[in-house]
Amino acid sequence: MLRIFGKIQRIGIISEPVPRRDEPGLTELGEQLKTHIGERFSGSLAIRAVDAGSCNGCEIEIIALNNPYYGIERFGVHFVASPRHADMLLVTGPVSRHMEAALRRTYDATPEPRLVIAVGACGADGGEFGTSYASCGAVSNVIPVDAVIRGCPPTPFDLMRGILEAIGKKI
Amino acid sequence: MTTTEAFTPFLRRLEAAGLTCEEQAAPGLVPARVLAVQADDWGRLGNEASLWGCRWVAGWGEDVADTIRVNACFEKAGAYLVARTVLTRGSPALPSHAPSYPGAERPERHVRDMLGVSFTGHPDERRWTRHQAWKDSDYPLRQDFPTAGRPPAQTPADHDYNFLLAQGSGVYEIPVGPVHAGVIEPGHFRFQAVGETVLNLEERLGYTHKGIEKIAEGRDAAGLARLAGRVSGDCTVAHAWAACMAMEKAAGLKVPQRALGLRAVMCERERVANHVGDIGAMLNDIGFAFGFIQFARLREQWQRMSREAFGHRFMMDCVVPGGAASDLDPRMMATMSDEARDLRRQIGKLMAIINDIPSVADRVRGAGVLKPEYAKALGCMGYVGRASGVNFDVRRDAPYPPYDRLGVTVPVHHYGDVNARARTRLEEAAASLELIEALLAGLPSGPVRTPWRAPDAGAEGLSLVEGWRGEILTYVRFGENGQIARFFPRDPSWTTWPALELLIHDNIVPDFPVCNKSVNGSYSGHDL
Numbered sequence: 001m002l003r004i005f006g007k008i009q010r011i012g013i014i015s016e017p018v019p020r021r022d023e024p025g026l027t028e029l030g031e032q033l034k035t036h037i038g039e040r041f042s043g044s045l046a047i048r049a050v051d052a053g054s055c056n057g058c059e060i061e062i063i064a065l066n067n068p069y070y071g072i073e074r075f076g077v078h079f080v081a082s083p084r085h086a087d088m089l090l091v092t093g094p095v096s097r098h099m100e101a102a103l104r105r106t107y108d109a110t111p112e113p114r115l116v117i118a119v120g121a122c123g124a125d126g127g128e129f130g131t132s133y134a135s136c137g138a139v140s141n142v143i144p145v146d147a148v149i150r151g152c153p154p155t156p157f158d159l160m161r162g163i164l165e166a167i168g169k170k171i
Numbered sequence: 172m173t174t175t176e177a178f179t180p181f182l183r184r185l186e187a188a189g190l191t192c193e194e195q196a197a198p199g200l201v202p203a204r205v206l207a208v209q210a211d212d213w214g215r216l217g218n219e220a221s222l223w224g225c226r227w228v229a230g231w232g233e234d235v236a237d238t239i240r241v242n243a244c245f246e247k248a249g250a251y252l253v254a255r256t257v258l259t260r261g262s263p264a265l266p267s268h269a270p271s272y273p274g275a276e277r278p279e280r281h282v283r284d285m286l287g288v289s290f291t292g293h294p295d296e297r298r299w300t301r302h303q304a305w306k307d308s309d310y311p312l313r314q315d316f317p318t319a320g321r322p323p324a325q326t327p328a329d330h331d332y333n334f335l336l337a338q339g340s341g342v343y344e345i346p347v348g349p350v351h352a353g354v355i356e357p358g359h360f361r362f363q364a365v366g367e368t369v370l371n372l373e374e375r376l377g378y379t380h381k382g383i384e385k386i387a388e389g390r391d392a393a394g395l396a397r398l399a400g401r402v403s404g405d406c407t408v409a410h411a412w413a414a415c416m417a418m419e420k421a422a423g424l425k426v427p428q429r430a431l432g433l434r435a436v437m438c439e440r441e442r443v444a445n446h447v448g449d450i451g452a453m454l455n456d457i458g459f460a461f462g463f464i465q466f467a468r469l470r471e472q473w474q475r476m477s478r479e480a481f482g483h484r485f486m487m488d489c490v491v492p493g494g495a496a497s498d499l500d501p502r503m504m505a506t507m508s509d510e511a512r513d514l515r516r517q518i519g520k521l522m523a524i525i526n527d528i529p530s531v532a533d534r535v536r537g538a539g540v541l542k543p544e545y546a547k548a549l550g551c552m553g554y555v556g557r558a559s560g561v562n563f564d565v566r567r568d569a570p571y572p573p574y575d576r577l578g579v580t581v582p583v584h585h586y587g588d589v590n591a592r593a594r595t596r597l598e599e600a601a602a603s604l605e606l607i608e609a610l611l612a613g614l615p616s617g618p619v620r621t622p623w624r625a626p627d628a629g630a631e632g633l634s635l636v637e638g639w640r641g642e643i644l645t646y647v648r649f650g651e652n653g654q655i656a657r658f659f660p661r662d663p664s665w666t667t668w669p670a671l672e673l674l675i676h677d678n679i680v681p682d683f684p685v686c687n688k689s690v691n692g693s694y695s696g697h698d699l
Binding site for chain 2 (some may be wrong): 007011014050057061062064066069083100105126127131132134153
């Protein structure tokens with residue numbers, strides 16, 4: 001146990017301040033996010049991630065949001081297991097036709113007001129897979145979408161910024 | 172004996188058994204040998220191959236020139252044999268290989284759903300890849316099936332799939348998915364349990380079927396490389412490499428030595444990233460947050476370096492037909508070597524802490540045991556096979572450049588539990604870190620790309636690449652104007668998904684997450 005504590009102390013806190021990479025500055029955006037989450041979601045935003053047919057690249061980056069570098073929970077954002085507990089759906093695509101019904105049901109199970117973000121090049125417009133006998137393409141072809149985060153896959157920073165912006169936009 | 176000669180006794184054996192078969196020349200498939208077999212003899216071929224000790228690698232079909240061609244690939248001692256047969260388009264039927272090879276069961280169902288070949292003697296009549304997006308009389312890989320298909324306005328759920336039913340008092344079912352609790356890919360698991368103990372697990376996959384084989388048709392080489400890089404995003408380098416190698420073999424294109432070195436560096440980086448991240452994820456699944464966070468930290472650092480060196484955190488689209496997308500900055504080489512040494516040290520220190528914790532050992536030892544005989548029968552590849560005594564690695568046993576000039580250490584364990592798979596992966600990561608140093612030290616100078624030159628129509632290529640999950644087989648055939656006519660990538664997940672059903676037997680339901688993670692099959696790579 002002592003060695004665990006030792007290791008933790010030696011590594012210290014590695015979570016990064018959200019860098020100013022783009023306009024508007026992300027630090028301000030982060031502060032706004034905290035405010036928005038505070039006001040509209042009682043201090044905590046619950047996200048249900050849905051893989052509706054992705055290549056799994058986007059999932060790795062969504063999981064990275066929880067690693068100690070990004071630590072998205074510090075902004076009051078956490079991932080939940082059930083759509084019934086969620087304020088937001090983070091949907092990666094393309095939506096395969098075999099996942100179409102499951103995605104619709106997940107959407108229906110999410111209480112209002114709900115935000116839907118389409119993630120990745122495929123979630124945005126079908127990406128490399130497009131629309132076919134097997135793929136519905138963009139998430140917006142299946143359920144209403146409030147915001148899009150592009151990238152193949154979007155980096156954790158892109159995801160963080162996109163989530164923050166989507167919340168700022170809504171209402 | 173060279174690899175091409177290894178199958179000679181087998182061919183004699185087939186002749187003696189009275190099979191009508193003829194060896195064919197197929198330059199793009201070398202060093203694999205190609206054997207044309209009569210359709211009636213297909214089942215006997217499978218039986219003879221099984222008796223001779225071959226592994227069943229993959230099976231795929233093709234609708235070409237008014238016939239249905241079916242291929243099966245076998246391997247023994249690092250030598251490969253592709254058997255092929257031609258069927259009429261009307262009602263193509265073929266004796267199944269599944270009675271001789273359990274690992275052929277799902278691949279044959281895939282061929283049946285996609286191409287309409289019925290396999291006689293197959294033990295499972297149910298659909299596999301097909302859910303409800305197309306009718307059972309439609310076959311997406313047939314030439315007359317439009318890529319757009321004829322999908323219903325809304326595709327219904329596949330609710331009438333005939334799962335094995337639970338019987339008996341006290342037996343209950345747990346349906347899980349397709350939308351899973353964590354941030355992972357979709358699929359359905361149907362458990363039958365008594366109390367906490369799993370009696371049976373049945374997998375239902377195909378939810379992420381995106382029509383990859385179909386939409387590959389008509390692409391140019393660069394477009395296919397991009398698509399192959401998205402067969403399974405966590406394995407983008409290895410799949411793109413496999414697709415490019417198959418295309419390059421079809422085109423007879425020589426790739427610069429430096430490009431091969433860079434591909435290998437990227438492929439080993441991908442292996443390390445996934446092994447390190449998954450060790451953390453396994454520790455998370457047994458509730459050991461410290462280990463999870465520490466390994467997540469290491470993975471993040473590693474991926475940042477990949478971005479710095481190659482421009483992308485997963486090195487997506489960095490392998491292109493004819494070579495690599497960009498060269499490595501000379502300053503990065505020393506940095507990457509230092510980083511590899513440092514990561515090895517860091518993993519060592521962490522494992523010294525983790526190995527000391529009895530509750531970790533308690534959860535991973537004896538959990539999810541895959542018996543060596545099952546792993547062998549299913550043809551399990553990668554760390555799943557190697558943790559259960561299957562001593563095979565394409566980089567060592569059927570080496571392709573640049574591995575042909577490197578010694579690849581292949582760790583093998585025999586106990587087949589979660590612990591053995593985790594150990595195998597840690598040892599593989601360490602071996603990869605050494606390989607990265609060796610590759611960087613011996614990186615040849617010169618160009619990183621040869622201009623792409625499309626081959627004539629009909630040219631075909633076959634490649635075998637050791638991705639981090641194991642052996643990837645990719646088959647490519649070109650049509651007119653350098654366009655792809657057929658692309659078949661066989662992700663190693665095909666060989667390990669069935670193993671999960673077996674290794675979970677008699678474990679408790681709460682151990683499923685860690686057992687599943689220790690295998691970590693790709694849904695996308697499997698569903699295509």
